[in-house]
Amino acid sequence: xxxxxxxxxxxxxxxxxxxxxKCEQNLGHDTMYWYKQDSKKFLKIMFSYNNxxxxxxxxxxxxxxxKSPDKAHLNLHINSLELGDSAVYFCASSQGALQGTxxxxxxxxxxxxxxx
Amino acid sequence: xQSVTQLDSQVPVFExxxxxxxxxxxxxxxxxxxxxxxYPNQGLQLLLKYxxxxxxxxxxxxxxxxxxxxxxxxxxxxxxxxISDTAEYFCAVSxxxxxxxxxxxxxxxxxxxxxxx
Numbered sequence: 001x002x003x004x005x006x007x008x009x010x011x012x013x014x015x016x017x018x019x020x021x022k023c024e025q026n027l028g029h030d031t032m033y034w035y036k037q038d039s040k041k042f043l044k045i046m047f048s049y050n051n052x053x054x055x056x057x058x059x060x061x062x063x064x065x066x067k068s069p070d071k072a073h074l075n076l077h078i079n080s081l082e083l084g085d086s087a088v089y090f091c092a093s094s095q096g097a098l099q100g101t102x103x104x105x106x107x108x109x110x111x112x113x114x115x116x
Numbered sequence: 117x118q119s120v121t122q123l124d125s126q127v128p129v130f131e132x133x134x135x136x137x138x139x140x141x142x143x144x145x146x147x148x149x150x151x152x153x154x155y156p157n158q159g160l161q162l163l164l165k166y167x168x169x170x171x172x173x174x175x176x177x178x179x180x181x182x183x184x185x186x187x188x189x190x191x192x193x194x195x196x197x198x199i200s201d202t203a204e205y206f207c208a209v210s211x212x213x214x215x216x217x218x219x220x221x222x223x224x225x226x227x228x229x230x231x232x233x
Contacts, residue, residue, distance in 0.1 A: 043223040103219045107160040
């Protein structure tokens with residue numbers, strides 16, 4: 001009964017391929033995120049969805065396309081993979097950021113993407 | 117724009133010694149502050165958070181942090197560390213410019229706590 005689960009955990013693929021990472025949360029949260037952690041462990045937000053609506057797109061290349069079929073799922077599709085896309089991608093969820101509510105973000109275990 | 121600075125990229129410490137991991141933030145508005153821990157090949161786990169109220173915040177695994185508004189700091193402390201505390205620690209601040217719709221986190225660059233026997 002993992003709170004935020006993402007698959008696969010490891011993904012090795014060749015340049016130019018298209019791949020997807022799936023994320024599901026069973027916490028009933030209304031907001032989901034994708035973060036990227038680079039080789040120096042720096043974490044940066046890529047996207048945020050609230051109730052299936054895109055709220056944040058942090059100047060990510062168009063090759064990255066998030067899709068939220070419902071509040072509990074946020075998938076990440078990447079076209080024409082490049083060497084520089086190699087990183088760990090984390091999915092997260094939270095209950096938004098309303099004053100006085102719990103704003104804690106829960107993270108998945110990460111997907112280590114290696115592009116060769 | 118908000119930002120987070122973790123001055124120490126690595127902190128070596130002996131087992132049972134006290135430790136402090138430093139975090140400074142910049143923000144022109146009220147902030148929510150967090151410390152997350154990442155064990156090797158794992159996701160991020162929340163250690164503690166400051167939303168409002170008491171400036172001394174206690175978290176899991178014996179960690180605590182103090183919010184200091186005048187010094188814009190949120191340092192993490194533990195009085196006695198264990199080998200199992202070896203991990204990467206991230207300080208983060210919420211970007212509240214999106215209203216209640218989302219809780220975007222801005223992370224520091226992380227501090228590796230290396231506990232030695």
